[in-house]
Amino acid sequence: MLNQLAGLEILYWTVIVIYLAFLAIAGWLAKKKTKTLKDYMVAGRKIGPLLLGLSFGVTYFSAVLIVGGGQFAWNWGLSVIWIATIDVLIGVFIIFVLFGPKTKALGEHFDSLTVPQLLSKRYQDPKIQTFTSVVILFFETVYLVSIFMGLSILLSVTFPGNPYAYIIAVTICAVITIFYLNVGGSHGAIWTDAVESVIMLVGVSLIFFFALYAVGGFDSFLGTLGDIERSEGLKPGSLKVFPGAGGFGVIGYILVTSFGVWGMPQMISRFYTAEKQKSIRWGLVIVCIWAFIIALFAWFNGVLARAYFWEHDRSTYYDIAAAKGETAVPMLMIAVLPPILVAIFLAAVLAASLTTGEKVILVAASGFSIDVYQVKTGASDDKALHITKIATTVLVVIAAILALLKPAMVLALCMFAWSAMAAVILIPYIFGLVWKGGTKKAVMWSGAVSLLSAILWFILFRPDAPTAWGVFGLTYPKALRDIAALRIIPTPWFVISIGSIHEFIISQLIAIIAFPVISLLTRGSKPSKEFLNEIFGVMKKAKTEE
Amino acid sequence: MINEYLHWSISLGIWVGILTIVAAVLLTVWKYYKKEILNLVKKKPKEGA
Numbered sequence: 382m383l384n385q386l387a388g389l390e391i392l393y394w395t396v397i398v399i400y401l402a403f404l405a406i407a408g409w410l411a412k413k414k415t416k417t418l419k420d421y422m423v424a425g426r427k428i429g430p431l432l433l434g435l436s437f438g439v440t441y442f443s444a445v446l447i448v449g450g451g452q453f454a455w456n457w458g459l460s461v462i463w464i465a466t467i468d469v470l471i472g473v474f475i476i477f478v479l480f481g482p483k484t485k486a487l488g489e490h491f492d493s494l495t496v497p498q499l500l501s502k503r504y505q506d507p508k509i510q511t512f513t514s515v516v517i518l519f520f521e522t523v524y525l526v527s528i529f530m531g532l533s534i535l536l537s538v539t540f541p542g543n544p545y546a547y548i549i550a551v552t553i554c555a556v557i558t559i560f561y562l563n564v565g566g567s568h569g570a571i572w573t574d575a576v577e578s579v580i581m582l583v584g585v586s587l588i589f590f591f592a593l594y595a596v597g598g599f600d601s602f603l604g605t606l607g608d609i610e611r612s613e614g615l616k617p618g619s620l621k622v623f624p625g626a627g628g629f630g631v632i633g634y635i636l637v638t639s640f641g642v643w644g645m646p647q648m649i650s651r652f653y654t655a656e657k658q659k660s661i662r663w664g665l666v667i668v669c670i671w672a673f674i675i676a677l678f679a680w681f682n683g684v685l686a687r688a689y690f691w692e693h694d695r696s697t698y699y700d701i702a703a704a705k706g707e708t709a710v711p712m713l714m715i716a717v718l719p720p721i722l723v724a725i726f727l728a729a730v731l732a733a734s735l736t737t738g739e740k741v742i743l744v745a746a747s748g749f750s751i752d753v754y755q756v757k758t759g760a761s762d763d764k765a766l767h768i769t770k771i772a773t774t775v776l777v778v779i780a781a782i783l784a785l786l787k788p789a790m791v792l793a794l795c796m797f798a799w800s801a802m803a804a805v806i807l808i809p810y811i812f813g814l815v816w817k818g819g820t821k822k823a824v825m826w827s828g829a830v831s832l833l834s835a836i837l838w839f840i841l842f843r844p845d846a847p848t849a850w851g852v853f854g855l856t857y858p859k860a861l862r863d864i865a866a867l868r869i870i871p872t873p874w875f876v877i878s879i880g881s882i883h884e885f886i887i888s889q890l891i892a893i894i895a896f897p898v899i900s901l902l903t904r905g906s907k908p909s910k911e912f913l914n915e916i917f918g919v920m921k922k923a924k925t926e927e
Numbered sequence: 928m929i930n931e932y933l934h935w936s937i938s939l940g941i942w943v944g945i946l947t948i949v950a951a952v953l954l955t956v957w958k959y960y961k962k963e964i965l966n967l968v969k970k971k972p973k974e975g976a
Contacts, residue, residue: 459937460936462937462940463940465940465944466940466944466947467943469948470943470944470947473947474947474950477951478951623936623937623940659959662954662955662959665951665955666948666951666955669947669948670948673948677941677944
């Protein structure tokens with residue numbers, strides 16, 4: 382048994398090392414194409430539809446979906462299918478059709494390499510660049526820590542009894558990422574994204590088909606879910622209908638993961654890399670198909686895990702249930718796939734974390750080097766490129782150390798990073814593309830108010846609030862706990878309590894009201910009419926461009 | 928068929944996703960091959976008409 386375990390460990394590590402070596406080589410090969418700051422940041426704006434689509438998909442769906450998504454699916458049942466669907470509809474289709482072409486046209490027109498640059502040029506105020514980039518720098522670093530930490534669950538399941546697996550994996554990931562980003566930049570990242578996307582697709586589909594076969598097909602799968610509902614005293618059908626066991630949680634999660642994409646700098650900046658407008662349209666077709674298959678199967682897998690272990694291994698079932706479903710998909714993967722496929726998929730998930738991480742680091746590092754350093758000192762592009770590379774190294778080291786130390790505050794903040802970035806970017810970005818009335822003061826004030834509301838909502842009412850209070854040695858007051866539990870809309874299907882409303886929803890609602898209102902109140906700080914006509918002309922032209 | 932197995936709310940979820948993909952394909956094809964499609968559909972006007 383021990384020999385068998387050791388043999389498996391060797392197999393897993395061999396495949397992981399081969400895969401990571403491939404990433405390093407890809408980075409090295411991309412070096413030839415990476416000469417200027419523009420090459421480094423936006424791949425010289427020369428990416429075609431296939432690579433654009435796949436790169437968008439891989440940046441959107443990483444290990445967080447495969448491992449973390451499985452956890453929600455375990456608890457919420459088949460209603461999670463709707464998360465896959467709406468993510469593709471809102472997070473992919475709508476952003477590609479409505480905002481992608483305009484983003485590319487404006488990015489090119491302003492020659493901007495980062496999202497803060499685009500916003501500051503659109504609203505004609507350099508302060509916006511500093512403000513948004515500081516928020517991005519801070520929260521992207523936190524997000525990077527969460528990506529590294531996502532690996533810890535996966536590795537603890539695949540390497541049981543090896544307490545060093547996580548430390549080794551984070552160290553290897555950090556070293557490869559530093560090497561990779563110092564030589565390859567965006568070019569390297571996009572090429573490995575393409576390979577990554579294929580392995581992820583194959584891996585997730587294989588788990589799905591193997592698991593479905595193991596539970597005896599759809600009929601038997603649904604029958605088992607019915608058994609679980611009866612045995613565990615759940616409402617009949619709650620694992621099989623929408624919103625079912627998930628209640629308002631599913632709806633909140635759908636909104637965060639779909640609309641959230643509109644405010645993520647690493648997603649928006651994918652459009653900067655497109656070679657032509659045509660690349661975006663055909664990229665849409667590719668990413669829609671890829672994303673729907675992968676999201677559908679990834680969510681299904683979590684539910685399949687519940688049925689599989691209920692039928693085949695009740696003690697593991699209770700172990701996973703005790704961990705609130707956290708280990709559902711990694712356990713299912715080991716249970717149903719042959720070892721060599723587990724090894725390949727493990728490497729792919731590890732690399733999925735890396736590829737998402739790379740873009741996050743690029744965005745965070747450029748937030749410092751281009752949006753703050755270059756603006757303040759007027760440094761040349763070459764100097765900014767040099768500083769970007771140093772900043773990426775420093776950030777990876779900080780993130781790796783934080784991921785290894787796992788301080789409670791960072792854990793709590795990880796959940797919050799998306800909402801915080803979207804609070805300052807989403808509304809000014811979308812309004813900036815469709816409405817001439819937005820002003821620079823509205824960007825700053827609505828961003829600040831929205832960010833503040835997200836922070837307050839998070840520390841006052843959300844389930845992670847006690848952790849946040851605990852970090853400062855404070856006890857979460859009972860009065861706040863009572864308010865959080867207050868039910869505001871009791872419907873026959875589910876209840877909405879104050880604490881179940883995600884801070885993303887609150888902060889975006891505030892931003893969507895604050896931005897136009899402040900804009901109307903500060904009409905004087907609007908960019909000139911000529912400038913607005915010019916940029917809206919550029920965007921209109923992009924729409925008709927063949 | 929999947930409809931026989933899953934409750935309507937779940938199968939509807941899958942259908943919305945599939946229709947999104949179909950819409951993406953149709954929109955893109957229409958945008959770039961509009962002329963060709965119209966030429967195929969329309970009969971060419973007779974000479975001298």
